[in-house]
Every structure is written in C-alpha cells, then in structure tokens.
Amino acid sequence: MPKDFSSNAPIYVQIMNEVKLKIVSGGWEPGQRLQSVRELAVEFSVNPNTMQRALSELERDGLLYTERTAGRYVSQDKTKISKARDEMAEEYTDSYYNSMIRLGYGKEDIVGIVSGKSGIKRRKENEQVNRD
Amino acid sequence: MSRLIEINSLQKRYGAKTVLENISLSFESGTIAGILGPNGSGKTSIMKILAGIIKDYDGEVLIDGSAPNEYTKSIVSYLPEKTYLAEGNKAKYALDFFEDFYTDFDRSKAEEMFRQFKLDPEQKIKSMSKGMQEKVQLILVMSRKTKVYLLDEPLGGLDPASRKAMLDIILNNYSEDAVVLLSTHLISDVERIFDRIIMVGDKKIIVDDSVDNIRQSTGKSVEELFEEVFKC
Amino acid sequence: MLTKLLKYEFRDTARTIPFLYLITLFFAAIAFIAGRLKISFITATSSVFLIIAGVSVFIVTFALVAIRFYRNLYSNEGYLMFTLPVKPHELLISKVIAGFCWITASLAVFAGALFEAMHRLGFGLNELAEIRNELAKAGLENAIYLIIPAVLFSILFFISQIYFAITVANMPCFRGIGVAASFIAFIVTYVALKIVETAAAIFIPLSVNINLIGRKASITTDSMFGYLLASIQGNEPVNITVGIGGYLIDIIIVCVLLYVTGRLMNRKVSLR
Numbered sequence: 088m089p090k091d092f093s094s095n096a097p098i099y100v101q102i103m104n105e106v107k108l109k110i111v112s113g114g115w116e117p118g119q120r121l122q123s124v125r126e127l128a129v130e131f132s133v134n135p136n137t138m139q140r141a142l143s144e145l146e147r148d149g150l151l152y153t154e155r156t157a158g159r160y161v162s163q164d165k166t167k168i169s170k171a172r173d174e175m176a177e178e179y180t181d182s183y184y185n186s187m188i189r190l191g192y193g194k195e196d197i198v199g200i201v202s203g204k205s206g207i208k209r210r211k212e213n214e215q216v217n218r219d
Numbered sequence: 220m221s222r223l224i225e226i227n228s229l230q231k232r233y234g235a236k237t238v239l240e241n242i243s244l245s246f247e248s249g250t251i252a253g254i255l256g257p258n259g260s261g262k263t264s265i266m267k268i269l270a271g272i273i274k275d276y277d278g279e280v281l282i283d284g285s286a287p288n289e290y291t292k293s294i295v296s297y298l299p300e301k302t303y304l305a306e307g308n309k310a311k312y313a314l315d316f317f318e319d320f321y322t323d324f325d326r327s328k329a330e331e332m333f334r335q336f337k338l339d340p341e342q343k344i345k346s347m348s349k350g351m352q353e354k355v356q357l358i359l360v361m362s363r364k365t366k367v368y369l370l371d372e373p374l375g376g377l378d379p380a381s382r383k384a385m386l387d388i389i390l391n392n393y394s395e396d397a398v399v400l401l402s403t404h405l406i407s408d409v410e411r412i413f414d415r416i417i418m419v420g421d422k423k424i425i426v427d428d429s430v431d432n433i434r435q436s437t438g439k440s441v442e443e444l445f446e447e448v449f450k451c
Numbered sequence: 452m453l454t455k456l457l458k459y460e461f462r463d464t465a466r467t468i469p470f471l472y473l474i475t476l477f478f479a480a481i482a483f484i485a486g487r488l489k490i491s492f493i494t495a496t497s498s499v500f501l502i503i504a505g506v507s508v509f510i511v512t513f514a515l516v517a518i519r520f521y522r523n524l525y526s527n528e529g530y531l532m533f534t535l536p537v538k539p540h541e542l543l544i545s546k547v548i549a550g551f552c553w554i555t556a557s558l559a560v561f562a563g564a565l566f567e568a569m570h571r572l573g574f575g576l577n578e579l580a581e582i583r584n585e586l587a588k589a590g591l592e593n594a595i596y597l598i599i600p601a602v603l604f605s606i607l608f609f610i611s612q613i614y615f616a617i618t619v620a621n622m623p624c625f626r627g628i629g630v631a632a633s634f635i636a637f638i639v640t641y642v643a644l645k646i647v648e649t650a651a652a653i654f655i656p657l658s659v660n661i662n663l664i665g666r667k668a669s670i671t672t673d674s675m676f677g678y679l680l681a682s683i684q685g686n687e688p689v690n691i692t693v694g695i696g697g698y699l700i701d702i703i704i705v706c707v708l709l710y711v712t713g714r715l716m717n718r719k720v721s722l723r
Contacts, residue, residue, distance in 0.1 A: 095440050097431035129390045133411045134251050270534050273721045293536035303530040319455050320535050
C-alpha cells in the first residue's frame with residue numbers, strides 16, 4: 088500500500104487518495120458535477136472541514152474545478168486525469184517494489200513474479216488437469 | 220466563525236474530590252470536536268456543566284456569551300449518557316414534547332429518520348432495546364437546528380453497523396455553523412469525523428489539537444496516541 | 452413556557468390519579484345500588500369499603516405526587532427536564548400547581564366518599580346541621596367556611612414540605628443515603644416546622660379572643676401564652692384565646708420553603 092493510505096497519515100490526505108481513485112478509475116466521469124461537501128462528508132464518513140480541505144487540494148492539483156455558483160466538477164482535462172493515474176500507479180508500484188525488496192526478493196524475482204502472476208494461475212490449472 | 224463556547228479556569232469538585240482543575244477551552248462555530256478520556260476523567264462533567272445540569276462549579280463558562288441559563292439551554296442540544304425518556308411513554312410523546320419546548324425542533328425531519336431506522340413512534344420506550352432507545356434520543360437531539368450539540372457517548376451500546384448509522388445522523392444533521400462536542404471511548408470508529416481532539420485525563424487537558432496535526436506531528440493515529448497517553 | 456410545563460404535568464399525572472377516582476366511584480355505585488335495593492349487609496360492607504377507598508385515594512395521591520416530583524426531576528428524566536429552556540422556578544411552580552390540584556381533587560373525592568358512606572350508614576345531614584347550630588350559638592356560623600381556605604392552605608403547606616424534603620435529599624451530600632434520605636428529610640422538616648408553628652401560635656401576640664359569656668369573638672394583641680398558663684393553673688377562664696400567629700408564620704414558612712427549594716434546584720442539585 089502507498090504510504091499515504093496508512094492509518095497514521097493525515098485524514099485529508101487519505102480522503103484525497105480515495106477521491107482521486109474515484110476520478111482516475113472513471114468512477115466519477117470527467118465533467119461530472121460533485122455532490123455538496125456535506126453529502127460527500129457523509130459518504131466518506133468524515134468531517135466536512137476535512138472533506139473541504141481534500142477537495143481544495145485536488146482543485147489545486149487540477150483534478151477538480153469550481154464554477155463560481157454552480158458547484159464543483161470533475162476536471163474535463165483527460166490528459167491531467169491520466170497523468171494523475173500514472174502518478175498513482177507509480178506510487179503503488181514504488182510501494183510494492185520497496186516492500187518486496189524488504190522481503191528479500193531481487194529485482195529479477197519481482198519481475199518474474201509480476202509477469203508470471205497469471206502464469207502461476209495457469210500452472211496450477213495444468214497441475215489440476217494432469218492429476219485428473 | 221465566532222466563538223460559541225468559552226471556558227476559563229474551570230474547576231469542579233464533588234465534596235473533597237476534584238474532577239476538573241483549571242480547564243480553559245474555547246470552541247468556534249463550525250467545529251466537530253472529540254472529547255476523549257478514560258472513565259471518570261471529567262468528560263461527562265464538562266458536558267453537564269455546558270448543558271446547565273451542574274451549576275456549582277468555579278470559573279467562567281460562557282455559551283454564546285451567557286453562563287448556562289434558560290437562553291443557553293435553548294441553543295444547546297444535549298444528549299446525556301442516560302436514557303432520559305420516561306419509560307411508560309410512547310416515542311411519539313417525546314416528539315410532541317420536543318416540538319413544544321424547542322422552537323428549533325424539526326418534527327418532520329425526526330419522523331423521517333424514525334422511518335429510515337424502522338422505529339415506530341407508537342412503540343413504548345420501555346419495550347425498545349437499549350440500542351433503539353439510544354437511536355431515538357440521538358434522532359431527537361439531532362433534529363434540532365441549533366448552535367451547540369453536546370453528545371455524551373452517543374455510540375455506547377451499539378454494534379458497528381449502527382455506529383456508522385449514528386455517525387451519519389450526526390454528520391447529516393448538525394447545522395453548519397454549529398459546535399459539536401462528542402465524547403467517546405470508541406476512538407477508531409469516529410476519529411475521521413473530528414476536526415479537533417481534546418484528551419482529558421487526571422482533571423486536566425492533556426492534548427488539544429487537530430486530528431491531522433496529531434497525525435502529522437506524531438505519526439500516530441488518534442487512537443494510538445490515546446493508548447500511549449493513557450497507558451496504565 | 453409555564454403553560455406548556457403544566458400541560459405535560461397534567462398529561463402525565465392524568466394517567467394514574469383519575470384511576471383512583473374510578474375505584475372510589477365503583478364502591479360508591481355499589482353502596483348506592485345496595486341502598487336502593489335495601490340489602491343492608493352489602494350496604495354496610497360497601498360503605499366501609501367506600502371510606503377505605505376514599506382514605507386510600509387521598510394518601511395514594513400524596514404518594515404519587517411525591518414520586519412524580521422525584522422521578523421527573525431527580526432520576527434520569529431530570530436530564531431532560533433540567534435542560535429545557537425554562538426558568539428553574541417554572542419547573543417548581545408547575546409541579547406545585549399540579550400537585551395542589553390533584554390533592555385537592557382527591558380530598559374532595561375523599562370527602563364525598565365519606566359523606567356518602569356516612570349517609571348510607573345512617574348519619575345524615577341532620578348531624579351536620581346540628582354542628583352548624585352549635586357554632587351559630589357562639590355567633591360563629593360563618594366560621595365554618597374558614598375551614599376551606601385553611602384546608603387548601605395546609606395542602607399547599609404539605610406539598611411545599613414534600614418537595615423541599617425530596618430536593619434536600621437529592622443534594623450531592625445526602626445522596627448516598629438513598630431513598631431513605633427523602634423520608635428522613637421530610638420527618639425532620641415536619642417536626643422542626645411543627646415546633647416553630649406551635650411556638651409562634653403561643654407566643655406571637657395576635658389571637659382570637661372568644662368570650663364564652665357574651666359569645667363574642669374578637670381579634671386581640673394578647674398572646675396565647677397567658678391563657679395557657681391560666682388553664683394549667685386550673686383557673687376557669689371566661690375567655691378562650693386562640694393564637695393565630697401560627698397561621699401567619701405558616702404562610703411565611705410556605706414562601707420560604709418554596710423559595711429555598713427553587714434555589715436549591717437551580718444551584719445545588721446535580722443529577723446522578
């Protein structure tokens with residue numbers, strides 16, 4: 088897990104990540120209007136001030152924008168969204184990679200494990216067939 | 220933002236026993252604060268003093284500029300740890316009662332929450348489970364649109380699913396420019412809804428900080444810090 | 452707000468106390484029907500029951516008023532009552548008014564039951580008329596009406612003492628004693644006030660002087676003390692002197708009791 092998701096990270100950072108995940112995964116579509124801060128706070132079970140802070144940070148990052156009266160929207164800038172997605176992917180990868188190093192795997196082992204992930208499954212299926 | 224609650228050098232004694240010693244605190248509108256502390260640490264005493272139930276204290280306590288009196292009671296919505304509804308009455312009686320005495324009570328909102336939580340206003344309080352009684356009281360208290368909410372252990376006897384529901388009631392219904400003070404010992408469940416944490420122990424305030432500051436400066440969650448501060 | 456408090460005070464108490472009246476009415480009905488049918492055995496028995504019912508109504512009403520006061524203010528329900536946006540004395544006043552009304556009503560029911568039972572048992576209006584005649588001989592036939600304010604006042608006096616005792620018993624320093632604290636506080640208050648009242652009746656130089664020969668009553672500034680002294684010494688006084696200082700002091704006591712109770716409620720009582 089990326090370090091920002093640990094239980095000790097500031098809550099607004101955790102919320103930022105949860106919201107970011109919604110955006111980059113397409114759960115919230117580009118240009119979609121967000122619910123009110125209060126509603127989102129309830130949805131994420133979090134203090135409205137914390138929600139507000141997380142949203143403002145994401146706005147600064149350009150993933151959200153505010154129309155002065157109409158409310159808050161998901162950015163329509165797809166390159167920005169995919170860039171954010173890449174960043175998150177990198178964070179997850181780093182975190183995974185570092186954990187694996189700490190477990191004592193070498194770089195090749197890790198590559199092998201990742202690329203063979205579907206392979207492991209296939210091998211097990213073959214063993215099953217052979218036994219039958 | 221305005222200063223809604225102001226407490227200066229508050230002391231409270233029960234006979235020879237001091238429970239609060241020189242406490243000073245203030246709360247601005249728009250705050251949800253958690254009051255945490257072990258049993259007997261004085262959390263409930265602070266709540267009772269603000270609610271106007273304990274009158275013999277030393278020091279200054281001001282709510283919207285007044286010491287606890289009938290005005291402050293009209294802007295304070297207080298949920299004690301006790302079940303204060305008369306057992307022989309139906310829940311509907313409590314709705315009538317709140318509607319009559321509190322002008323800021325929104326009856327239709329309360330009735331809607333009754334439906335949402337499948338509570339029957341025609342049911343007698345004594346035939347309800349403890350959890351149902353707690354829900355009824357929280358609904359009554361949160362259906363007031365007021366400035367100060369004092370919630371003393373609102374999650375006490377509830378299962379985790381109900382706890383989430385209770386938190387939703389609180390987050391959904393408090394007025395935006397209000398102060399919510401919530402005391403609890405179930406920290407991990409509610410940590411996320413606070414923007415400020417006050418830890419009371421040994422008659423004094425030990426920690427008073429925002430949740431995110433605590434996490435950033437100590438690298439610990441509030442629950443971890445709590446366990447460290449109050450470890451035996 | 453007082454009217455709202457009264458509304459709930461009566462709404463709550465109206466669910467128990469009138470039930471007592473129904474029981475009394477039931478015995479009254481039996482006594483009445485038995486009387487009509489001339490079944491003397493049932494008439495007598497039901498009349499006795501009627502008297503017992505009447506007395507019980509009166510006593511139970513007192514108990515219910517006291518319990519209501521305790522439970523509504525000093526048990527968990529107090530958390531609701533003491534956080535209402537009302538002035539603390541309004542809580543007390545609403546309870547005094549409601550208690551007073553119910554006890555007065557119960558007393559009326561008691562008196563009615565007693566009258567009806569006596570009537571069935573053979574005492575009639577004649578006896579009452581005789582009493583009135585006796586008083587008339589002393590020129591005091593209107594004095595009988597003084598009983599009404601005197602009785603109403605003593606109900607108020609009694610309620611104030613009950614509420615005062617319960618409130619004192621719920622101060623933090625006495626709470627450890629438990630329910631017994633209320634009874635002890637009541638007995639102590641009652642005895643202490645009786646002493647004060649009696650002393651006031653004897654020594655305050657204000658009394659009604661009844662001249663037995665001229666059959667005339669007048670208010671004088673004598674105290675009752677001299678009259679009592681004379682009686683003890685065996686003299687046969689021509690005048691009876693009845694001190695009324697006790698009644699005056701009672702009025703003051705009621706005011707003080709209610710004031711102190713209200714103040715304790717506001718300042719000292721803290722709930723468990």
